[in-house]
Amino acid sequence: MITLVRIRTLKALRSGLSEAEAAAVAARRDAEQYLAESEVSADSAIRAELAVEELRDALARSRADAARLEGELEALRAQSLLDNEDRQALRTLLRVTRKQSGQADRVYVLFHRGTLHSVHATSEAAETAAEAEGAAPSGWTAHTPGAALPPASEVLWRVQPLPLGGAR
Missing domain, CATH: 3.30.160 (Double Stranded RNA Binding Domain)
Incomplete structure (x- = not known):
């Protein structure tokens, strides 16, 4: 059997084939670009997850340091209050000592x-x-000044x- 194809039809088919091949090339190019972009996105996501883990670890360390420093601050405040009380007691003792060390008459x-x-x-x-x-x-009885003392x-x-x- 012989098939007869018109030149116009053949031309249309060939033109459709070249358009389809051009579209396929463009689709391959787009697919390669999308693939490259997805690899870059995957790498970025992995790096972001690692950065988040590092930041969480740093946050946990910072919270532990903050809790330790708060404890130290409370201890220092308590020590400061004790030091202030000690200083006040020493001042009082010094005042009393100065009063008592004045020459007795x-x-x-x-x-x-x-x-x-x-x-x-x-x-x-x-x-x-x-x-x-x-x-x-x-x-004990009080002696009246000027009165004679008993022997x-x-x-x-x-x-x-x-x-x-x-x-x-």
Whole structure:
């Protein structure tokens, strides 16, 4: 059987074939470009995932460091408060010491039946010493200035202030 094809039809077929081949070449070129772009995108996605993991690790380390530093800060604040309390206590002790180290102008002598028993810095210390030796805690009487003292041998316990620093 013989097939007859018209030249016009043959030309149309050949022209359609060349157009189809050109479209196929363009499609291959587009496919290669899309493939290259997808490889670049995949590489970028992998790099992004690695960067995210590194950032998460860095964030975890930063949070741990922040928690440790907060603990240290609390400890330092507590230490600072203790240091301030210590300084205040030292200032108070220094003030008291300075007041007490001022030269005393008198001492309090404790006599037992007229005999010297002990010498004290305060009247209260002398009375406490006498009470420790058996004196009645309520047996102390105040001496009226200018009045005559009873003889020392007649008094069981007597606290008498004596001036310091020479005769006055």
